[in-house]
Amino acid sequence: MCWAMAPTKQTTRLDLGDYLPYLVNRVGSIIAEQFGEEALAPHGLSIAMWRVMAALASTGGQRQIDLADLTSIDSSTLSRLVTRLIRIGLVTRSRSATSNREVVVKLSAKGNAVVSGLIPIAREYETAALADISPEELMVLKRCLRRMYNNMKQRAAAPAVRRPKRAAV
Numbered sequence: 750m751c752w753a754m755a756p757t758k759q760t761t762r763l764d765l766g767d768y769l770p771y772l773v774n775r776v777g778s779i780i781a782e783q784f785g786e787e788a789l790a791p792h793g794l795s796i797a798m799w800r801v802m803a804a805l806a807s808t809g810g811q812r813q814i815d816l817a818d819l820t821s822i823d824s825s826t827l828s829r830l831v832t833r834l835i836r837i838g839l840v841t842r843s844r845s846a847t848s849n850r851e852v853v854v855k856l857s858a859k860g861n862a863v864v865s866g867l868i869p870i871a872r873e874y875e876t877a878a879l880a881d882i883s884p885e886e887l888m889v890l891k892r893c894l895r896r897m898y899n900n901m902k903q904r905a906a907a908p909a910v911r912r913p914k915r916a917a918v
Contacts, residue, residue: 773894780874788870792863793837797822797830799867802839802856806864810855812845839863 765771781796789799800820805811808819813831817824831854834840839860845851856864879887 776878780878784871784874788867788874792867794863795830797826798834798839801827801830801834801854802860802864803868803871805840805854805856806861806868810853812851813842813854814851816854834860 784799785796789795794802797820800822801816804816804819811819813827814824816822816831817827820827822830831840831842835842838857840854841857842852842854845853882890
């Protein structure tokens with residue numbers, strides 16, 4: 750079960766040490782920074798490229814539009830990433846068998862080899878991050894994070910906030 754702490758008092762101060770989006774981002778950032786520098790940089794890869802390759806290794810070939818959703822990468826950014834990955838021989842892109850308008854992205858043999866070497870390292874980072882967290886706590890944490898992601902995906906977009914116009918100088 751996931752529990753949400755309701756704020757007891759609205760204030761204009763935001764305690765970052767107790768603000769969930771900040772905490773989640775902070776954990777993700779430090780893992781990405783260390784993994785990127787230590788494991789990905791020697792291969793000339795960025796975290797976003799790794800995310801694409803890991804998704805393809807996990808799910809197999811994907812339509813580019815589905816890969817964008819799966820990796821939470823904007824479709825135009827993903828297109829540029831895929832082009833770079835093609836140039837260095839780690840993925841392939843071909844027309845879908847079902848539609849000429851769709852392209853399917855797959856790991857190449859070289860890409861599979863690189864991912865196979867990086868997965869154990871990625872697992873080591875996960876293990877280090879999870880030190881002193883029980884299997885039960887981890888199960889709850891993952892379930893809550895999945896639920897929060899789905900909550901945000903289903904959330905209706907808020908109307909744009911209008912800002913007052915500046916007076917002409």
